[in-house]
Amino acid sequence: MSEFSWPPSPPTDESDLDRALRLQEEKEAKKISDEIDRAIEKERQELKKRRSAMRILLLGQAESGKSTMLKNFQLHFAPKAFHTEVELWRPVIQLNLVRSINVILNILSSVHDVPADPAARRLSTRPISPESHRLLRMRLAPIRQVELILTKALAAEPAEQSPPDVREGVQGDGPVGPLDVCVRPGSEWKTCVREAQLLTSRGTRRGELDNAAGILDACREDIVALWADPGIQATLRAQGLHLQNQPGFFLDQAARVAALDYTPTEEDILKARIRTTGVEEYRVEMETATEKGESWTFYDVGGHRGQRAAWAPYFDDVNAMVFLCPIAGFDQVLSEDKSVNRLRDSMKLWKTICKSKALAGAKFILLLNKCDILKAKLDSGIKFSDYVTVYEGGNTFEDVTSYLKRSFQVIHKEYSPRKRELHVHLTCAIVCPSRLPFVVHPMLTRCL
Template identity: 25%
Template sequence: MADFLPSRSVLSVFFPNCLLTSGEAEQLRKSREIDKCINRDKTYVKRLVKILLLGAGESGKSTFLKQMRIIHGQDFDQKAKEDFRATIFSNVIKGIRVLVDAREKLHISWGNPSNQRHGDTMMAFDTRSAMAHGHGMVEPKVFQHYLPSIRALWADQGIQSAYDRRREFQLGESVKYFLDNLEKLGQSDYLPSQQDILLARKPTKGIHEYNFEIKNVPFKMVDVGGQRSERRRWFECFDSVTSILFLVSSSEYDQVSDGGRQTNRLSESSTSSRPIVNNRVFSNVSIILFLTRRTPGEKVKQYRFKDISPEFSVTHQPVERPGLLVECFRKKRREQQQKPLYHHFTTAINTENIRLVFRDVKDTILHDNLKQLMLQ
């Protein structure tokens, strides 16, 4: 009987690497490495907690993202602080220009008529040319040039009277904080503190992500611009969302929005929440309402819901009743929506407060996510 000689194909079953050329062996190694990467990525995606930050403009989304960066160990380096410094200078110049313009439109007299020239100086500020090289930010030498006029204007009683009527026009919440600290901002070696950075206001354009881990669980937080022109981008981020944090600035209930000068900010937040809480895509997604306040304010006791907007005229209860504020957002949901709408009250610039609240939010998200994985 002739000796049996197995074919190459048969041998390759039992000794897959023996009969390969060096080129084929290298291809096989690369293929296996790719398979490992794919499996790793699949495991990562399955474990990934993707949190979408939504809300109207100036609701505190970017501030919340800054807090996550501070809390989870990635502090701001020298370059980041210099960028925020330029943003703060921009906030101050924009804020004082808004106040000068509001003083005139509200027919408020100057405290000191000689400050008209400082007002003219600020209104002549060319935002496009002065900020062009800083990508919408003001450089230190530019700020130093305008600082004497800003200082004189903020000390004027007419500008202070305009500020007291800020609910009648759009003004950033942190403008007063920075104007009260002009001496610090004017120092040649000024770099923003952590609180300064948290209060710096730069409108979010496009989509920003921040990745971090908590006890080996990967988190991806996605911040989308809240201005009306940016909201079309919200739906681009809906894929594989684990949870939505919908942020509302509850301290801005007596102010108008930037996108529509006659639109109440709280009313706009309430309206923009409707398509989110009723979207079928999110039927199994945790939706958590964050009612943020930058700092406690006396004005809370001066208003009732009926003063905010016709939308809230159903109740004459004080705005300081937080349960009623949550109820206004719950009413935006259709009756068939059974999943609970979680809520938390926070102070946006208080890092320790945000740390404690996010710990509870994380537990809620992970608990709900685990239930969904078990049902799959």
């Protein structure tokens, strides 16, 4: 036995009385130690129970990154559950890709002359489409069928086809913009995809999803050529279209996404776009060693203006509120109201949330999101002060973000019904592995 082992070995000359006393002391010591262990375990269980009761509300305007932040959180804390759903995201991402392709095809047909009949061509005032574009459009015509198949498989709403208006923040007038994938509330779309995939795996007949994947694969080279074509890029620029900054942009990954054996990566899933409708409840059953056994409930809301009335019933009952502001939207307008600047809408919304008495007891976390796009915009020369005219600082990422941080903090201080701590972070929700869970989790844990 080592000299440090406990309890120490009794002396060799121990008398009967000493032995009885020693055994008594050891019994007492064990009792105390067991009590301490029990108290620690009880505290641990109680903490776990309280954490299980953790309810977090995610708020922010549409496309601010709420659902993405939740996916990122799941990826980190419940990776097994996240990975069981990888296959379900394939048709969503394919649909995201296909909608971008169809937007380009719509634009090409709206700016170029198409009539095959020479007489009609002569009468048209529109520029003649280059032969290469005409051929691409012809060969990519089956992509419209793919959009129909995937829209049906996801039980999604069909997208507006015209006008093909996807300038910054302008996604058509209709309820579903040409790039937005809008499915039924909750995870019903997952059930639909599961059913469609089951049909395919039974092999009784070729599933619709297989047909869609087959067409996409056959069109792969043309899709890549469409996006790489300098003439098409120039047309998009001339129309003020920056598809790269739009949600669910996968054209730069087309060769991979359109392949028959495509499997979504974690990053693809974070980039995939599905518009949230209503308020969706998600339970994240934590799998990581320290948090194992805990279950956190998130309420992920739809951020479109028409959805915001549904938020209020959830205010009373949450421990924490995470507000996302997509700060890259300073030069964009809302898709639902083109007269409203996105950043201004976010600030107004923030003020309303700060003022809310029902949320007065909740901890607040503010995530200034889409920092990657903000940086790219500022670096490309877009002037922040052209859109926020009161801003007099430099056009650097650091200057702009510290101004935004201050502005949000001032609103919070001024309008909160009572003094409350505010945690503010600059984030990019599509990065993985991300710092986001490490930032958000400790702050949420402190809310208990």
